[in-house]
Structures are given as C-alpha cells and as structure tokens.
Amino acid sequence: MKRIKVLKLGWEFPPLINGGLGIACMGISRALAKKVDLQVIVPKSDASVHYEGFNLTGVNNLRFEDVERHENGELSYEYESFALVQQAPISLDPYTSIEGSEGYINFTHEGKILFSKVHRSDLELFQNNDDLYAGDLARKVVEYSKICAVMAQSMDFDVVHAHDWMTYLAGVEVKRATGKPLVVHLHASQFDRAGADARGWIYELEKYGMEQADAVCAVSKYTGTVASGHYGINSDKIYPVHNGADPVKVFRGKKKFPEKLVLFLGRLTAQKGPEFFLEIAAKVLEKTDNARFVMAGTGEKLRQLIETGAFHGVGDKFHFTGFLNKEKVNELLSITDIYCMPSVSEPFGLSALEAAQFNIPAVISKQSGVAEVMKGALKADFWDVEMMANQIVSLIEDEELYAKVVEQSTQDIQSSTWDSAADKVIAIYEKLLNR
Amino acid sequence: MSQITLTFVAHQPNRLIPYDFFKIGEHAFYEDDELNGRILNEVAERCYLPANRMMKQLIELTDGQFRFALVLSGVILEQARYHRPDLIDSFRELADTGCVEFISAPYYTSLGSIYQSEEFEQQVIEHCDLIEELFDQRPTTLWNTGMLYSNAIAAKAQAMGMTGIIADSNVLQGDDSHCNELFTAPLISKTKTLVRNRRLSNDLGANRVDPSWSEYPLSPYTFADWVRNEPGQVINLCLDYEILGERQADSTGVFEFWRSMIQALCFQDNTFLTPSEAVALLPSVGTLDCPSPVSKFPYGTLTPWNGNVMQQEAIKKIYDLEESVKASGDADMIHVWRKLQSADHFTYMDKENKFTPYASSFDAYIYYMNALADLQVRVKTTAKYQGKPIPSNLA
Numbered sequence: 114m115k116r117i118k119v120l121k122l123g124w125e126f127p128p129l130i131n132g133g134l135g136i137a138c139m140g141i142s143r144a145l146a147k148k149v150d151l152q153v154i155v156p157k158s159d160a161s162v163h164y165e166g167f168n169l170t171g172v173n174n175l176r177f178e179d180v181e182r183h184e185n186g187e188l189s190y191e192y193e194s195f196a197l198v199q200q201a202p203i204s205l206d207p208y209t210s211i212e213g214s215e216g217y218i219n220f221t222h223e224g225k226i227l228f229s230k231v232h233r234s235d236l237e238l239f240q241n242n243d244d245l246y247a248g249d250l251a252r253k254v255v256e257y258s259k260i261c262a263v264m265a266q267s268m269d270f271d272v273v274h275a276h277d278w279m280t281y282l283a284g285v286e287v288k289r290a291t292g293k294p295l296v297v298h299l300h301a302s303q304f305d306r307a308g309a310d311a312r313g314w315i316y317e318l319e320k321y322g323m324e325q326a327d328a329v330c331a332v333s334k335y336t337g338t339v340a341s342g343h344y345g346i347n348s349d350k351i352y353p354v355h356n357g358a359d360p361v362k363v364f365r366g367k368k369k370f371p372e373k374l375v376l377f378l379g380r381l382t383a384q385k386g387p388e389f390f391l392e393i394a395a396k397v398l399e400k401t402d403n404a405r406f407v408m409a410g411t412g413e414k415l416r417q418l419i420e421t422g423a424f425h426g427v428g429d430k431f432h433f434t435g436f437l438n439k440e441k442v443n444e445l446l447s448i449t450d451i452y453c454m455p456s457v458s459e460p461f462g463l464s465a466l467e468a469a470q471f472n473i474p475a476v477i478s479k480q481s482g483v484a485e486v487m488k489g490a491l492k493a494d495f496w497d498v499e500m501m502a503n504q505i506v507s508l509i510e511d512e513e514l515y516a517k518v519v520e521q522s523t524q525d526i527q528s529s530t531w532d533s534a535a536d537k538v539i540a541i542y543e544k545l546l547n548r
Numbered sequence: 549m550s551q552i553t554l555t556f557v558a559h560q561p562n563r564l565i566p567y568d569f570f571k572i573g574e575h576a577f578y579e580d581d582e583l584n585g586r587i588l589n590e591v592a593e594r595c596y597l598p599a600n601r602m603m604k605q606l607i608e609l610t611d612g613q614f615r616f617a618l619v620l621s622g623v624i625l626e627q628a629r630y631h632r633p634d635l636i637d638s639f640r641e642l643a644d645t646g647c648v649e650f651i652s653a654p655y656y657t658s659l660g661s662i663y664q665s666e667e668f669e670q671q672v673i674e675h676c677d678l679i680e681e682l683f684d685q686r687p688t689t690l691w692n693t694g695m696l697y698s699n700a701i702a703a704k705a706q707a708m709g710m711t712g713i714i715a716d717s718n719v720l721q722g723d724d725s726h727c728n729e730l731f732t733a734p735l736i737s738k739t740k741t742l743v744r745n746r747r748l749s750n751d752l753g754a755n756r757v758d759p760s761w762s763e764y765p766l767s768p769y770t771f772a773d774w775v776r777n778e779p780g781q782v783i784n785l786c787l788d789y790e791i792l793g794e795r796q797a798d799s800t801g802v803f804e805f806w807r808s809m810i811q812a813l814c815f816q817d818n819t820f821l822t823p824s825e826a827v828a829l830l831p832s833v834g835t836l837d838c839p840s841p842v843s844k845f846p847y848g849t850l851t852p853w854n855g856n857v858m859q860q861e862a863i864k865k866i867y868d869l870e871e872s873v874k875a876s877g878d879a880d881m882i883h884v885w886r887k888l889q890s891a892d893h894f895t896y897m898d899k900e901n902k903f904t905p906y907a908s909s910f911d912a913y914i915y916y917m918n919a920l921a922d923l924q925v926r927v928k929t930t931a932k933y934q935g936k937p938i939p940s941n942l943a
Contacts, residue, residue, distance in 0.1 A: 369573025370925045405921070407569060419910050423861035428917045429924060432569040444570070 117542050119145065120270040120287065121153040122261055122280040126169065129159050130245060131439070133463060134300050137332075137356055138276050142167055144357070144535035149542070154264060154283075156239045156257050172260050173239040180231050183263045231259050250279075251314065258283035262290045272296060272542050278303075278315055281322025288325065294545040296538075297326040298354075299336055304343045305458040306384050320344045328541050330354045332461040333482025339458075352541050355486050357531030358466035365471075366447035372405040372430075373450040373509045376473075378442065378464050381412030386455040386478065386495050391418060393455065395425040396502035403509055404430065409445055411436040446471040451508050455495050456481050465490065469526045474518035476504045486529050489521025550775055551782040551819045553742065553826050555714065556789035557691065558596065559621040559657060560588055561892035563905045567915040567922070576926065578888070578919040583905065585631040588624075592632050595793035600638045602792075602803055607647045610814045615647035617822050618789070619691045622655030622675050623890060625682065636682060643683035649822035650679045652687035652710070658889035659853060661692050661701045662841055663867050671886065672708055689714065689823040693891050694853070695744065695786075695844035699837065702733035702741060710739050712827035714786060717746040718848035719838045728780025730827065731836035740827040741836055744786040744844070748775065753787055756805070757796050768809035776816050781830050784823070852901065853894045858913040862894060865920055869927065876930045885923060888916070 121142060125135030138153075145151055146166030158171025235256040238249075245253070261283040265273070274296040275284030281297055288295040302319055303311040323329050323346045331337035334353045341348040368374060375394070379385040387408060394406040408418065408431070415433065422431045437445065452468035452475040459481035466483060468475055469490075477484055478495035491508070493500040508515050542548075565580045606614045620639065628635040642648045654660055655675035660668030672690065680686045689712040690705045697715035705713040717727040724747060731741045751771065755761045763770070775783055788795070796802040814820070821829065842848035854860055866888050873885040896904045896912035906912040 370921075371928065416910050419913060420857050423857040423913070426861060426864070428858070428861040428913070429865045429921050432572070432918060432921065433914055434569045441570075 116148065116150050117272065117539065117546065117548070118150040118270040119152070119542065120265060120268060120273045120293075121145075121151060122273065122275040122283050122287070123153055123155045124245070124277060124279040126153070126155045126158060128162060129157050129171075134277055136359075136463065137300055137461075139164075140357055140359055140531040141534055141538065144531035145538060147532075148535065148539055150270075152268065152270065154261055156245055156253065170264070171239070172236065172257060175236060175260070175264075177231075177233045177236050180236065180260060180263055183267055184231055231256070231263060235259070254279050254282055254318075258286045262286040265291055271546055274298065274538075275322065275326075276300060278319045278322060281318055281326075285322060285325045294327040295325060296328045296330060296541060296545070297322050298330040298332075299323070299340055299460070300332050301460045302336070302339055302344070304339050305336075305460055306382070308383070308458075309343065320346075326350070327545050328352060330538060330541065332356055333485050335480065335482045335485065336460040339460075352537065353485075354534050354537045354541075355482065355529065356461045356463055356466075357529050357534045358463060358470065358526060359531065361443070361467060361470050363471050364443075364447050366444060368448040370405060372403050374448055375404055375406045375451045375453055375505060376445060376449040376468075377406070377408045377410075377453055377455075378445075378468075379410050379454070379456075381408070381410055381414040381418060383414070384457055384459075385410075385412075386457045387412075387414055387418055388421065389455040389457075389495055389498050389501070390453055391421055391425060391427070391431065392498040393453065393502045393505065394422075394431050395427050396498060397505050397509075398427055398430055400502070400506050401509055404505070406431045407434060407445065407449075408432070409434045409437050409442065446473065449473050451476065451505055453501065453505065454478060454481060454483075455498075455501060457495050459483065466526055466529055469522040472519050472523070474508055474515060474522060476501050476508070487522060487525050489518050489525055491518065549817050549819070550778055551821055551826070551830075552775060552813065553782060553784045553821050553823050554616040555619060555651065555691070555744075555784070555786045555823060556599075556616065556792075557619040557621075557786065558624055558789040559619075560584065560591065560624045560627055561657075562623055562627070562887055562890060563587075564893070564915050564919055566906075566911070567919045569918055572918055572922045573925045574922075576884075576922065578884070578922070580905075581630075584627055588627050588631050588635075591790060591794050592628075592635050594798070595790055596635055597638055598798075598803065599789060599792040600642055602807060603648075604642055604645060606807065606810050607642075607645045609811070612645070612647045613814045613820060614810055615649075615820045615822050615825075617649040617651050617689070618642070619651045619653050620679070621653055621657045622671075622678055623657055623887070625678060640683060643685065647822075649689065649824055650683050650685055650687055651689045651691045651714075651823065652676045652679065653691045654693050656886045656889050657693050657891055658886070659693060659696070659863065659891050659894070660889065661696050661698075661704065662850070663863060664870060665700075665704065667867075667870065667886075667889075669704065669708060688712065689742075689827070691786075696841050696850075697741070697838060697843075698841040699733045699736075699839055701841065702736055702739060702838075706736050706739040712740050712742055712823050714742045714744060714784065714823060715836075715838070716744045716786075716842065716844040716848065718842045718844065719743065719836060726780070726833070728778055728783050729833040730781060730830050731834060732832040734835050734837055740830075740832050742782070742784045742823055742826060743836075744784050745778075748778070748783065749785050749787055752785065753791055753795075756802075757800050766805075768805050769812050771809055772812035772816060772818075775813060776818060781833070782821065782826050784826075852898050853891055855898065856909075858897045858909065859894045862897060862913060862916055862920070865917070869920075869924065872927045872931065873923075875936065876927060876934070878930060881923070881926060881930065888920060888923065 123138040125132045127135050127139050151167035153169045157173045158169050160174045265287040272294050273287045276298045277300050284295045303316040329351045331353050337351045337353050340346045377390040381387045452473045454465050454477040456478050462481040462483035465475045475490040477490050479492050480495050491504040562579045564578050654671040676687050690710045691714050695716040727743045727745050756766050897909045899909045
C-alpha cells in the first residue's frame, strides 16, 4: 500500500523548545515517520538540526519572497477562519491558568488588511530570539495559520494533523484551503489549565478546532471525556492515543540523607495540584519521620507554597528546588524513592512514566491520563490527600508492596511506546482516507 | 552640663551560601566565607579601623575625659579572627586605653532571650569569656540582641551578675520624657536599666544624612548644645558602629562631625561615662515595668524577626534541635547550630527587609531550611554512629 502523506502542524519542537508538548510532538513524529511520509511545520526550528525520516520546516527559516510567491500564485485563496477571529487578547500563556485580559486587539475593522496577506513583519514575528509564548501570542497564532495555509497549497499530503490549540486555526485553514481531512491532537486543554469554568479565546479556539476536525486524538480516555463533556465534541470522532515514553538513560544516584525521598515534579500551577502535595506531605510526616519531600519546578504558586509549607510546619522536611534543567531532574530522579503526582487534571502525565523508567513507584491522581496505562501505580482522587498520604506511608514501610509496584510499573512502561501511539494514529488516518 | 554614655554596636552577619536541596547531607559548610570575608574587609577599611583610630585619638586628646562602650558580637569577632586579625589588635588598642568598656551580648546575636532562656545565658557567658580572653576585662553590662528587653530579661541579667542592661526608649511606651533616667525592673535590685535615648541616637544615625530632615545639615555644635540642654541623669546614645564610614560614607563628613561633636561636648564640661560607670554612680529613679519583650525596632515590635510564617517555622525548627544537638556532645556541631540561631537569618526572611544578600525573603528561607535539614541529618547520623538512641524529635 502507498504510504500516507501527512502534514503535521506543531508549535513546540526540540531542541529549540523542550516543553512537554514539544517532547510529545517529536516522539510521535519520529515513530510516524517510519510508516508515513511526514512533513512538519512549526513556528521556530533550528535549521542545522536534521531529523531522521521527516522534514521539519520552521516558519522562522522561511524567506519572505517564497511565501509571497506562493501567495500570489495561481492558488490564491481567501482566508476563511479569520472572519471568526473577532478579537484576540495580547497576552496569552498556555502554561498558566490566567488568560491575559488587558489590551484586546479588535480585528474587525483592519481585519481584512491584516488577514489578507502575509507581510514581511509577520514573518519576523518568528525570527527573533524571544520566547515563542512571549509578546502577542494571538497574533503569532493567526500569522502562523496564514503562513501554513499558504505553504500547504503547494505541498503534497493526504491529511493534516494539528497539535494543540496554537495550531488548530492553522489546521482548519489548511483544511479549507486544500480540502484535506483534519486531525487535531489534544495534548492539554484549557479545562486542565483553568478548570471547568474556563472560557475565553483559547477555549473557543480549542472548541472550534475540534468541531472542524474530522478526528480528535486525545492523549487519554480521560482527556477524551473532557473533549466530549466540556467542549461538546461528538465522541464518535474522539480517539484516545496514549503518549509513549522515550527510553531514558537510567542510573541510580546515592542519596545523602537517610529518609525516603518523595518527589513532586512539575509546574507549580493549580492544575498540577501542588497544594495537595503539601497537605499530603504534612499528613505523611504526622505518621512517619522517615520521609523528605521535594517540590521541583517553578510557577505562579511557588511563593505561596513556600509559606504554606512553613505554616504546616514541614519547612525542614519539604524542600523547594525551583526550576531544574533536564540533567538536574534526572539526578533527582536517580535518588527518588516515591513519585507523587496529585494533578487536579492531567491530560496524560508523561513524568510518571519517566519516573517508572527510573524504577520509582508512583502515587498518582485518578484525574490523569497516565493512570490508564500505569496499572501498577497507586491511585486516588486528587483531593483525597488522606488516601495518597496512606499510600505513600505504605510504600515507605512495606517493602513488599514497594517491590510489587515497581515490578508492575516496569511492565506498564514496556507497552507505552511511541510506536504503538503512531500505529493508533495511522489507523485513524486510514479510516479518514477510507483505506 | 550633661552626663553621657556612648555605646557602639559592631556586628556582621554570617551570610549563608545559596544552599540548595542537592547540598543536603553532602555539604557541611553553610556560610559564605568568601562573601563574609570580603564584606568584613571592606567595612574594616572604611569603618572599623578609621573609627577606632579616631576614637583612640579623641581619648588621648581629652586625656580620657571621652570614654565610650563597645558591643562586639561574637560573630564579628570570630570573623575578624579568621579574616582580619589586625582588627582585633585595633580593638585591643582601644581596650588598653582603659577608657573603653566592652559590653556583653549573646555571642551569636541570637533570640535566645525569647525562645530559650538557658541557651541565652550560655551564649552571654561564652561572649563574656571571649571578651575577657581578647580584651582582659569581664563585661558587667548587657546588651541583648536588637536591644530586646523585658522584666524577665532584666532578671536574667541580674542572675548573671550584670550591673547594667541597656534597653531602647521603646520600653517607655512612647513617653520619652524620662528616657535619661536609670530604672530598675520590678523586684530587681542589683541591675540597673539604662534607657537608650532613641531620639538623639536617631539624629546621629539616619537623620544626619537625610536631606528632608528639618535640621539637615546638622552642625556638630548644634548637636552638642542639644545634649548639653537635655534634662535627666544621663543621656545614653547607642548606635551601630557601622554608621562611621559605612552607612554614612566618609564623604558625608561623618568622621569630622564626630570629632568636632565629641570635642565640643568635652569642652563644654559634659561628662562621658561608660555604662558600668553610670550604673555605679547614679541611682535608679524608680521601677520600670516591662512585662513583654520590647525591641529597638519601631514601636518595639519583634515582627522583623518573627512576623511571618517562614520566620516562625525557621525559629521553631532551629530551637527544636537543641536537645539532640547538645546530646551529641560534638562541640563543632553545637557551634554550627548556635550560629544558625543568629537573628540576621530571620531578618532576611522578612519580606520588607531590603538589606539582604539574597534575591528574596523566600530564597533566604529556603537556603536556611536546607542548611538546617543538613544539620538535622548530621545530628541523626552522629547519634547513630555513637550508638545513642535517636533523639525523639528526630526519630
């Protein structure tokens, strides 16, 4: 059978941007490339880095003349989706729960001019060294969509696959411009970040993208229920595709203190449930002194958490590391005894799989996608700090249980590969293309 | 004509290194020796050495009519012994004039008087021993950390054989009219309380270099006149020694000011006394009741040390360690534990404090708690090594 040709639209991509979304996009791209012809467009790429099996185009590396040539060619096309974009907030940050509300741009009047053509300055948006999420993110999202639509018209592909809301508009635009089926991939939603009442530009874009899509890949069944329940997406077109975990070089470090180390790793935002981890720690320390807790990461809640830790009287047993690079994270994992992920809403939770690779048993919230693949992990509702605390105490005190959880987790991670994720995605492509 | 005591306090904190989580159990040195040494060097050159020279000259010039007192914290003396022994020699020269009283203080500038009375006493004794060793005189006056004072602290001073204790005029609860008198605490007979004249002390401190102050620029002769016309038995001026050349740079004319002011005061036949001379010479005018601790901070509050939860947690956890640290019998560990009691560490955790070596009060707290955790680990390991039962609060 002929290989399917896929145009993938991504936002983050290593090595330039190493967020969780980028890691997942690269993981799935590498696996897909073994079986499909793959081209990827992202806002920023390092032109000197080459990937095996697929082409990665960074908008930052495009020449304006080329874009212009495409745009003025025979395939001239009127942008459609942008009519929907009435206004967009200037400051958006997909990693915090608060959407910027100040300084709305109103596109209604000048909209036509702004949307009609790609300007040199639009391309320059992606060519500086600023953080991709800094500045006027909404404009970047819109310009990225225009550029993708222009580029797509001269590209050969069967299906377009867009990752998370920043690329959904582009996906829809490409679908309109080319008539190819659209798959959107939901890695994380505004529901996860900002809760059930989340509304606003990002929410609207997510909803619009999923509505317009022919299929929605959700990173877990849990995330699929969010798409259907909170975005009203027809569950018939939602397909859970669990993330894989790239094998990491695992090593065991030497801990310099006698207590068991319990680790929380992640951004310190409401979504990740850091306050629950603090409460869990306080409860564990009521029952045993044989534990030390580490909260690794930074975020909007850091200072508040430091004070809450002091208030709970666990300041000498609960440590904050601030932001850690990958090397330090691995050093920390190498001495960690128990991993705890009390996320309020976790679409997947790759870090729990990574911890499992380090043979660390995990206590995770039921409101996480990874709970579906980690059969061995101990689970509780995120708010049930009592139960999570008991589970941690059991792991500290019961060596047999500890060994059993580690053993099961080892099996769990063996089936969590990007190859199996790619197979599921390809099955979706085939269904859409009637192959 | 007035009688005057002048007390200078010299202290430098032991600033901690950015002690992150990964150092726990591995890195037993908490202090930033390099930074602490550098700052001591700078302050010695700009302040302590020239100030000592000036004070010695003034004593010689006035044939000992000018005399004053020094509070040298145990911490600064340790730093000086390690980084700048010449500073000790310079203070020693002052001691040799016979006109300088060395006052006792909790060695580690701790808050022991509030949180651990026994520890407080031991630290004062340790400090007296050090002063005696270095300067051949045994202190008889007490200056507590941040001028913390209460009936109980005064009673403690009496129990330790002190004849005088210095309090801030905050103890008079806003009525400064009697601040130039000596008092005694309830039921205390052997220790007199000297009250710092906050107003005049502050004029020499922050006000002298504040252009928005109504008396700016202050003439040394004007100030001498103010002192001369003050009512009361004795005017107690207490200042940080660091105002001389450090907080008030040489370029503000601070040394010239002091030289002229002290000479003017002597010329006008005012009498300088050291605090111990003052309490020996003058009677107490009455009882000063101060049931709860009052500090030198505005309104006498303790909040710059213990106003927020981080400070409270740090203070609780460091004093919680007492039993197990002492049980180790390890002199070095006890010393390290006591150094972590320094009140400076807690002031760095005050969100309002701008004079801090750390990026924020939160960083100060995190580094401190990590260091404290390391000490806990060491205590625990030592207990295990010694085959002793692990102390109940660490078990």
